[in-house]
Amino acid sequence: MPEEARSGLRERKKLDTRKALSDAALELMFERGLDNFVREDVAARAGVSLRTFSNYFASKYDALAYRVNYRIRRSAELLRSRPAEEPLWTAIAEALIEPLRDDGVPFGRPTDEQILEVRKLNATPEMQVALARNTIEDLVEAIADRTGTDPKADLYPRLVANVTVGALNAVLNRYVQTDPSVAMSSVLREVFASISEGLPPPPRT
Amino acid sequence: MPEEARSGLRERKKLDTRKALSDAALELMFERGLDNFVREDVAARAGVSLRTFSNYFASKYDALAYRVNYRIRRSAELLRSRPAEEPLWTAIAEALIEPLRDDGVPFGRPTDEQILEVRKLNATPEMQVALARNTIEDLVEAIADRTGTDPKADLYPRLVANVTVGALNAVLNRYVQTDPSVAMSSVLREVFASISEGLPPPPRT
DNA sequence: CCAGATGATTGCCTTGAAGGCAACTTTGCC
DNA sequence: GGCAAAGTTGCCTTCAAGGCAATCATCTGG
Structure with a gap:
């Protein structure tokens, strides 16, 4: 529990x-x-x-990662409650987006220095470890439930979970590294739509 | 260099x-x-x-990850030399598989205890990070080259690289977690074929 | 309501990781 | 051969991780 x-x-x-x-x-x-x-x-x-x-x-970085990890756990829950007929990747995208909306802006609008700190933070391997810990397994379980696969025996749910986290990382990296003029939610929707189409080579720039 | x-x-x-x-x-x-x-x-x-x-x-885990990272760097090189007309995900799969062949069995046929150790190792977040570090960037560059995208500005190459590493992790986890009766290369081919089709929900078990 | 049980907090302590600094050694090159 | 550049090492400080036992707060059954 x-x-x-x-x-x-x-x-x-x-x-x-x-x-x-x-x-x-x-x-x-x-x-x-x-x-x-x-x-x-x-x-x-x-x-x-x-x-x-x-x-x-377990570490300073675990403390710093708490909010993000909390959101991902919530996303795993939300994934279970998405309509069954919804396409998998749409459900995943929306489940990831919703907790972002709730969270609002915890510390006020970030200054440039704050964005710089977050960028530094995300670049550290310790932070990556902290993010990886405690989150993948929840996602694996939720995806296995939704797709009727076995989280232990089948490769499928783990594969989808890893791909999801990989995509999320790519977007987060990009978001912090460039001007966040485009809302993250729409980028996420595009990215997961693209994955569901097999990530065809030439991106529409 | x-x-x-x-x-x-x-x-x-x-x-x-x-x-x-x-x-x-x-x-x-x-x-x-x-x-x-x-x-x-x-x-x-x-x-x-x-x-x-x-x-x-930088850490014990970095030392343990050296061989795998070396292979992935080689894969990034190989990706550049795959035929241009080959589909992207096929090229990626084959580029990942080839260094595995070369490497042979470094420590003789693994015993059950050794497999158990590798399993424990791969399960640690530290190892996952050590694996991703130093390799993602090479992959991003190679994928950007191949797809004619900009590794700095475009999200696409980073996304594909992250998805690739995520998939590879899933396969490695699975490989050591269950009986490796199926050759890893064929699993990798299937996985990347599946990604290029958009990872449709019901897996063929 | 109270007393024992269960669980949380804390201080103390040991071990290990990380990495700066300066002395010393090896390699590369003229 | 000898100087410059680069690699190796020891020493040191700071911080992280977590076991153990004492103490304190909360919970639960009588």
């Missing part, structure tokens, strides 16, 4: 702490830059001990 | 050291298990200092 779904004071407090730690990490990154704060700073700002930080997140 | 292409005693020695470190890491993993050796052990076996290990590889 996912932590988000349970109730009770204890569970809610844990969730609050996790979110507080994640937010503190993001704030510190924006204030000081990615390399100018340590886990202890994050713990201090969230009002817990360093050891407690370790109980919640 | 890639390190592999240069000559001279100095360059050759560096290459030898790199390979010795990578091999030592793989041997140690098979002998002791993934979690039962440290970078210092690897350095000792390769006959260099720990500090030198750090000069060659």
